[in-house]
Amino acid sequence: MAGVREYETLYILRPDLTDEAAVQINDRLKGVLERDGARLLKCNLWGKRKTAFEVKKHPKGIYVQMCYLSQPAFVGEFERNLRMIEPVIRYQTIKLAEDVDIEKRVAEQEATDRAQAEAEAKARAEAEARKAAGLSEEPPAPPSHENDDDADDRGYGDRRGRGRRDRDDDDLGGERDLRHKDEE
Numbered sequence: 001m002a003g004v005r006e007y008e009t010l011y012i013l014r015p016d017l018t019d020e021a022a023v024q025i026n027d028r029l030k031g032v033l034e035r036d037g038a039r040l041l042k043c044n045l046w047g048k049r050k051t052a053f054e055v056k057k058h059p060k061g062i063y064v065q066m067c068y069l070s071q072p073a074f075v076g077e078f079e080r081n082l083r084m085i086e087p088v089i090r091y092q093t094i095k096l097a098e099d100v101d102i103e104k105r106v107a108e109q110e111a112t113d114r115a116q117a118e119a120e121a122k123a124r125a126e127a128e129a130r131k132a133a134g135l136s137e138e139p140p141a142p143p144s145h146e147n148d149d150d151a152d153d154r155g156y157g158d159r160r161g162r163g164r165r166d167r168d169d170d171d172l173g174g175e176r177d178l179r180h181k182d183e184e
Contacts, residue, residue, distance in 0.1 A: 004069050006041070006100045011082055011091035012061035015048050022062055025085055029066065032081050038070035039102060041109045056089045067109075069100055 013022055026043060033040050046063035055061060070078075075093055082091045 003071065003098075004100050004102055005072055005095055006067065006069050006097040006105065007075060007093055008096055009066045009068075009078065009082075009091060009093040011064055011066075012051065012055060012089050013064065014087045014089055015058055015060040015062060017062060017087050021087065022064070025087060026064060028085070029078070029081065032078060033066075033068055033070070036070070036074050036077060038068045038074050038078075039106065041067040041069065041106070042113070043067075058089060061089060067096070069102055069105060 013025065017025075022045065026045070030040060030043065042065075044065040046065060048060055048062050050060050051058070079091065079093060082088050
């Protein structure tokens, strides 16, 4: 396939969908990818999250990310399918790369997936070891700033205690100065 590009499509499903319905929609879209010769790299279900603003009267949505390799003409067909699926309330596709070597990119993705799976397995093993040792499962708390004199970390900046009332009377503007001159 010449001129293959890498795309990422992020779509949001209605928040009231069941897990089974979300999986069915994902399977349907994966079928569209396979039918038209696109190569799925990864599909991440991010779960229910709050949207920045209400989308079709929904303050939350189920976010799904799909990364795939395809011809440029396929994106229009894929987005047409997204428009036809009623629970999809918003979607966006971006082009990540042009003229991608398919085998090389698939190998990179598989290596990334293996490394991520190993890291997750290691984290689970460490959590189980901490639990078996009777230690807390929560990570240690971040350092406290109780005795920290640096106000910049708390958003006060260097202007703490300096407000309008600290200005001199002559800083109030030229109008007052004119009144004083007229009275003399």
